[in-house]
Amino acid sequence: MPYRLKMQESTEASVQRIAIEQIERAQSALRDRADDPVNAIHVLRQRCKKLRALLRLVRPALGDKRYRKENRRFRDLARRVAGNRDDQVLVETFERLLNLHAAELDRRHYSAIRRKLVARRDATLEGADTPDWEALASALSDARDAVAGWTLASQDYAAVSGGLVGSYTQAREALREARRTPSTAAHHEWRKRVKYHRHHCELLRPLWTAAFKMRAQEAHRLSDLLGEDHDLAMLGLALDAEDMQRIGPERREALSRLVGRRRHTLQGDAEALGQRLFAESPKALNKRVECYWQIARA
DSSP states (O other), X not given: OOSOOOTTSOHHHHHHHHHHHHHHHHHHHHHTTTTOHHHHHHHHHHHHHHHHHHHHHTHHHHOHHHHHHHHHHHHHHHHTTTOOOHHHHHHHHHHHHHHHTGGGSOGGGXXXXXXXXXXXXXXXXXXXXXXXXXXHHHHHHHHHHHGXXXXXXXXXXXXXXXHHHHHHHHHHHHHHHHHHSOOHHHHHHHHHHHHHHHHHXXXXXXXXXXXXXXXXXXXXXXXXXXXXHHHHHHHHHHTTSGGGTTSOHHXXXXXXXXXXXXXXXXXXXXXXXXXXXXXXXXXXXXXXXXXXXXXHHO
């Protein structure tokens, strides 16, 4: 089944069903890890993110004690397989940036920088620990058993309104902070809030398929813009690292200028999209979505 609530079942039943589906997909990926262990890790991390978004949507109805326990469970589970992908991301970000400016530069001028980034990535991969697959499988089994305890103190829209509006409000506040103090940390925080809102739109899609599908897609696009901006910020920092100091400063400075130009464009696009996506007040959003819920239930 898709990652969505169903109007034909109780909100509590929907939440438990979705949680079990996400856990079972992670379990399936772990069972097939021999064919593609990297994909198994990726699937596990993605399912944990969706489960945490689900928990956040029903947090008030679920209760803070249960929410904190289950959120910590899936947060820690994802961290156990996170490894250190930063160096791999740096290589991908470098390649994407050079491809974007392929018509105006000679890639050979930046080959020394690429070699340093690849060497750093390879050293990280060689030192990476193999996940404890059996322990992960056991943790997922425990998580699945715990879902039966995900009981909600309220049902229907009352069960999700607090989480939806709370996360939406946090995303709006993070947007304001990113505009007021446009730091890497502020944009990264905003991205995390946007991701929660995106998943909430996916969960609520049955209320109005076309509207929530479009909104989820636009939130996804905004998250991608902010994600690329963050990756470029990390690339900019890497250019000043100790292992880069033997490379001529003119090459590093030239690449740094490309990073700055691209980040300026990304942040402008993200701000424009974000202002549209979060233009509505939380009170107005709550009233509108509640109407959609009542119509869908009927």
